[in-house]
Every structure is written in C-alpha cells, then in structure tokens.
Amino acid sequence: MIKKTPSSRKTEVTDSGYDARQAPVNAKLGRDEKIEFFRDMLRIRRFEERCLRSYQGGKIGGFLHLYIGQESVAVGCVSVMGGDDHIITAYRDHGHGLAVGMGMNEMMAENYGKYTGCSKGKGGSMHYFDPSRHYWGGHGIVGGQVPLGTGIAYALKYKGIKGACLTFMGDGAVNQGAVHESYNLAALWDLPVVYIIENNGYSMGTSQERSSAGESLAGRAAGYGMNWSIVENGHDVYEVRDKVSKALKLAHDQCKPSVLEIRTYRYRGHSVADPDSTYRDKSEIEEYKSTKDPIMLYQNALVAEGVLTDEIIKKIDDSARAEAETSAQFAEQSPYPTLEDIKKDVYWEVDNPQDKKSVGNLFFD
Amino acid sequence: MPVITYREALRHAMDEELNRDPNVVIMGEEVGQFHGAYKVTEGLLAKYGPKRIVDTPISEAGFLGMGIGSAMLGLRPVMELMFFSFYSVAFDQIFNNAANIRYMSGGLINCPIVIRGPANGGTNVGATHSHTPESIAAYHPGIKVVVPSTPYDAKGLLKSAIRDNDPVMFMENTILYGEMGEVPTEEYLVPLGSAKVMREGKDISIIGHGRAIQMALKSADMLKEKHNINAEVVDLRSIRPLDEATILASVKKTNRVLLVEEAKPFCSVSAMLACIIQEKAFDYLDAPIRRVTSMDAPAIYSPPLEKEQLPTPQKIFDAALAVLK
Ligand SMILES: Cc1ncc(C[n+]2csc(CCOP(=O)(O)OP(=O)(O)O)c2C)c(N)n1
Numbered sequence A: 001m002i003k004k005t006p007s008s009r010k011t012e013v014t015d016s017g018y019d020a021r022q023a024p025v026n027a028k029l030g031r032d033e034k035i036e037f038f039r040d041m042l043r044i045r046r047f048e049e050r051c052l053r054s055y056q057g058g059k060i061g062g063f064l065h066l067y068i069g070q071e072s073v074a075v076g077c078v079s080v081m082g083g084d085d086h087i088i089t090a091y092r093d094h095g096h097g098l099a100v101g102m103g104m105n106e107m108m109a110e111n112y113g114k115y116t117g118c119s120k121g122k123g124g125s126m127h128y129f130d131p132s133r134h135y136w137g138g139h140g141i142v143g144g145q146v147p148l149g150t151g152i153a154y155a156l157k158y159k160g161i162k163g164a165c166l167t168f169m170g171d172g173a174v175n176q177g178a179v180h181e182s183y184n185l186a187a188l189w190d191l192p193v194v195y196i197i198e199n200n201g202y203s204m205g206t207s208q209e210r211s212s213a214g215e216s217l218a219g220r221a222a223g224y225g226m227n228w229s230i231v232e233n234g235h236d237v238y239e240v241r242d243k244v245s246k247a248l249k250l251a252h253d254q255c256k257p258s259v260l261e262i263r264t265y266r267y268r269g270h271s272v273a274d275p276d277s278t279y280r281d282k283s284e285i286e287e288y289k290s291t292k293d294p295i296m297l298y299q300n301a302l303v304a305e306g307v308l309t310d311e312i313i314k315k316i317d318d319s320a321r322a323e324a325e326t327s328a329q330f331a332e333q334s335p336y337p338t339l340e341d342i343k344k345d346v347y348w349e350v351d352n353p354q355d356k357k358s359v360g361n362l363f364f365d
Numbered sequence B: 001m002p003v004i005t006y007r008e009a010l011r012h013a014m015d016e017e018l019n020r021d022p023n024v025v026i027m028g029e030e031v032g033q034f035h036g037a038y039k040v041t042e043g044l045l046a047k048y049g050p051k052r053i054v055d056t057p058i059s060e061a062g063f064l065g066m067g068i069g070s071a072m073l074g075l076r077p078v079m080e081l082m083f084f085s086f087y088s089v090a091f092d093q094i095f096n097n098a099a100n101i102r103y104m105s106g107g108l109i110n111c112p113i114v115i116r117g118p119a120n121g122g123t124n125v126g127a128t129h130s131h132t133p134e135s136i137a138a139y140h141p142g143i144k145v146v147v148p149s150t151p152y153d154a155k156g157l158l159k160s161a162i163r164d165n166d167p168v169m170f171m172e173n174t175i176l177y178g179e180m181g182e183v184p185t186e187e188y189l190v191p192l193g194s195a196k197v198m199r200e201g202k203d204i205s206i207i208g209h210g211r212a213i214q215m216a217l218k219s220a221d222m223l224k225e226k227h228n229i230n231a232e233v234v235d236l237r238s239i240r241p242l243d244e245a246t247i248l249a250s251v252k253k254t255n256r257v258l259l260v261e262e263a264k265p266f267c268s269v270s271a272m273l274a275c276i277i278q279e280k281a282f283d284y285l286d287a288p289i290r291r292v293t294s295m296d297a298p299a300i301y302s303p304p305l306e307k308e309q310l311p312t313p314q315k316i317f318d319a320a321l322a323v324l325k
C-alpha cells in the first residue's frame, strides 16, 4: 500500500487482515513461479556460503559483504521488474546479481579477481555490473549509487521509455547528503524511480537508532512530497512483491518516485572479516534465523501448499550447491588479468583506436 | 624503548592529546562502540566517554563540515575517515571551507582540525577505496598534509598535527597499522615539515613517503648486497610543509635521484619534487631524475595484479640501477 504525504508515524498502518498472498501480483502465481522464487533464494544462499569458504581459504581478497538473510528482498523485487525496468545497488550486490540472472561463474570469478569475472577481475565482489540485464552495479561508496539510479530514471523518462529504476541503499546510506539531493530531484521532476531502503537494522556496527534521527527512514520522503511505504515483513517474498509492484506501477503509470523501506536482517558480520560482537547478541541472530528466515518460511509455506516436497527441495538444493561448487572450480581454473589489462578499460578512445579523436598523451607511466 | 605497532602509536598520540587538552574530540564512523574499523581508536570510548569519542552517521560531508565549524569555535576535532578515499564525499567542506576560511576572513578565523585515516592501495578493495590523494590535498594552500611511515613518526606527527592551528590531512596506511617500531615512553613531538634521512648513503638519493619508504629501505639493502651501492633513503614525512633543505642536501651529496610513491604519476608529489630539484639543484644532477609510482590506471581489484600495479622493492631496485647507469 503506497501512502501519500503521511504523518510521522513509525510504520504504515496496514489494514488488519492484510494478506500479501492475496495481493493481485501473488494470487495469480503458478506452481512453477513459486518454485522459481524458492530456487533463486536458495541459489543466492548456497552461492554465498561457497564464497565464504573461498574467502576463508584466501581465494578472495578485500571485502566480502554477504547477503545471507536478505534473499527475499532481491528475489522479490526483481521478480516484479518488467522488461524496461532497471536496478542499481550498493556493495552488498551478490543477491541482486543472481536475481537478475547473472551466472555464478562470472560472479565467483570476479570475486577471485579472474579475467573471466563479470568485471574482468577489476571490480571485485563489491562491483558487479551487467547492463545487458539492466543491472548497473555494485557500488562501494555508501550512497554513491543513489544519484546514479535517479539519473537512470531521468534518462528513461527523457527517452520516453515506460520503465523505472529500482535504486537500492542500506539503512546507513540514508544519511548521505546525496540521497536527499536525489529525493528532491526525483520529486521535483517526477522521475520514475523507486528508492528501496534495505533496512537490515545496522550500518556496519551501528544500529538504526544510533545513526538516524526521526522515527522512520522511509517517512523522510514526506518532506519531499513523495509517496512512501514500509515492508514490515521483508522476509516474506510476497509482501516484498506486492509493495514493490505498487511502487513500480506508480512510476510506470504516473511517473512518480517513491521510497520503500524493507525491513530485513543480515546474519553475517558487515563484511565477513568484521567482528560481530560489539553491537548485537548472538541470540538476536539466532532468534531471527529461527523465526524469520526467508527461505525456511517460504519453504514451509510451499510444502504446506503442496508445491514443494522433500524430494523436490533436495533436488533444488543439491543443484544449487553443485552450481556453486562448479563456479568455484571455474574461478579457480580461470586466468588472472595480465599486466596490460590494467591499462585497458580506462578510456574509450584507448580501447577503440578507430574512434580516437583527441591527440596527446593519456597515460604517464 | 618499548616496541609498539603503528596503530598503537596513533592511539597513544590521541590518548595523550585527549588527556592534555579538553578541546580535543575524536569523531568518525565506528570510532567508539565498534573500536574503529581498523581498531586505531580502540579503548578511547571507555576512557573518555561519548562526549569526546563520537560515533557519527555515514555522512562525511555533514560531519566533516561540522568538525570544521567546531574548529572555528576552538575545538580541536580529530576526524577519522574510515578510508581516506571517502574524503571526496566531503571535498567541498575540506577544500572550500577548511582550506580557505582563514584567508577569506583575513586571518580572523582559523581551523585547527585533523582529518586522519588510511590512504593506500594494496588491500584489494578496488578503485573507489584505494585513493592516495596526497598531491590533491597538498595542492590547496591552507591545507597541510602529513604521511607517517613508522610508529615513531605516526605518534610524534599526530601529536603535532593535533596541536597545529591549521587543517591537517593525516594519511595513514592500513598495511602499516601492524608494523612494529620503537616508540619512547616519554613525550615527544615530531614537527611537521621535517624530512628524515632513514638511511645514509653517497651513491643515490631515494626520496618518497609512506609505505614506499619501507619498500625503498628493502631496495637499498638489495642494492648494497648485490652491487655494493650505498643508497640514501629520505622519508618526507610531511608533504606540505615540505622539507626542501633536507631533500636538496641529499641531492647535492649523491647527485642522483630516484623518487618513489604509491600514488599515480600525473600531477603527483614526485612530479612536484622533480620540478623543485631541477629548479634548485640542476647543476648537481649527474643523471635524469627517475620515478617509481603506481601504474597510471584506477586501482585494479585482482589481488596479484594490484601488487604489480603498485611500487615494489624490485621495481625500486631496478629503477635505482637505471639512474646509476
Ligand atoms: C562514503 C562511505 N563512507 C563509509 C563507507 C564504509 N562503509 C561501507 S558499508 C558501511 C555501512 C553501510 O550500512 P548500510 O547502508 O546499512 O548497508 P548494509 O551494509 O547494511 O547493507 C560503511 C560505513 C563507505 N564505503 N563509503
């Protein structure tokens, strides 16, 4: 339910008896689609568990920000995107990558810094891109992608394309000035953008209460006259689908931006090497895992519905694990970029000498 | 003398200055409750409390600008950037406000702020997190730039930076945080603007700053061992103010110069040094000045390639031989 210029209440008042399963986008779902959502979430989890092993084995450098616990968000959001919609996010970008259809091989190889990676080993885990699937990254600077998502929406509108840009950020990113400047531009010029705050409760070791003033993160949209809404149960892929599809419709039909805050949770440390003990209790993680794990809950629901059986679950899980394992082998066996590759992909002209129009030196080694 | 890490040396500097001057405050993302992303500020919250050790939201332009404003009213904020790379989010605050406020007010206002954090490559965190903006910062009159390469200097320079009445950008290095070195227990300061001859030699001057100095020292050992060459290694320690006297004295002694740094080559600190040396000691040079810098491209993620993109002791060794040929 999208709400117009709301009061400053912490959460949206939803009709009692709201049942996301009955929402039009969900009521019409067939068996295969439901299994697909389940498979996609499980593939994200198994992929990331395999990444973690590789990281611990020293195969992956730098940071590794795992999405484990948040799978329903990327899968739910992407599942309602249309052919002209686009997506951009921050550095916790593996889930969105798999959800849009990137392959585990190119993703794992990127993590290993191999030439076969989606960014040829140049960007690493935080910087996945696949413009062919309308996925514009993978961005390491907190909040930095938010003006970009706004610009993609601007270009869509300019070109007369009836699409929108899902622009993701974390609960910590909402305090960057660039986010607020983007909100204003989007609202001022009616841009087809859906800002999605993946609120997992923490920015690194800082809880929402310790970093953000005001009662609601999404509610800040009201100051810009923008529509906003909260997905209380971000672990429920159906609720995510329902609310995101409404926000997308607003963007498509009326060219209006909106802000959606999706409540979710991350299980691992901020980046896997980060300590996890200064800001939350283990019991908090265990509690969430045992009561709100998005994959477990969806699995239970589909079993109860008769869509999934133990046998099908096992088959899907085995194949997700095998796919992840294969991606690690692929990454392992792939070559690294060469020294010459370091100097490629810096300038268009250098990579496309037939188009070179400028004169003079571009490099100074 | 106690042997401590570069990280501990920085912490001791802040601890002593917090203790000495009630106007010193520490601010930044995760500096308090989380003990610092790189544990530099560990324990300070417990000792000084949340009034003086302040966890900020992720809003670099806002909190750095706030630090600058508070410095105008006499606080001495020591602002941590989790990665120095994030300085660019606050570019306007630093280079329009901090750098210019004294000038534009005709000297009525000054800005005793320290902006510190790690500015280095080599940790596979990709182009956005691997900036080394010494020359960009030092370009701006009004700003001071300090780059310690040892625990001793980290402590002595940070204490001086905190007491300095101008804005100081203090660039550390995540790879050096664990390096050990002797640091006296009694109080000392290292003045900004004094370079240090880390190793004396007569054949060639290797001049640079930051982690490149640690590499240069290794290269100097290799030069001695393999070719009986005595290289002099000069650590700038601070980029602005710059100790021209020590640089020129070394050049005049060895007559050959190799400049090293981790930053990219264009408009870099070494480019500026080459200019100064040819202006002021041209007649003393027996060979063209050479440089070893990072390869001129954004920082690549791929771990083995990033190593190659940056200076290495071997590259410095090879370049030194080329200067001496
Ligand atoms: C401009 C900037 N400041 C700080 C950081 C360091 N940093 C990376 S992620 C992060 C926390 C962000 O939290 P949130 O927005 O909630 O996203 P989450 O990690 O929870 O997905 C911080 C402080 C950064 N990458 N960029």
Ligand SMILES: [Mg+2]
Residues within 6 Å of the ligand: A170, A171, A172, A198, A199, A200, A201, A202, A203, A204
């Ligand atoms: Mg968060």
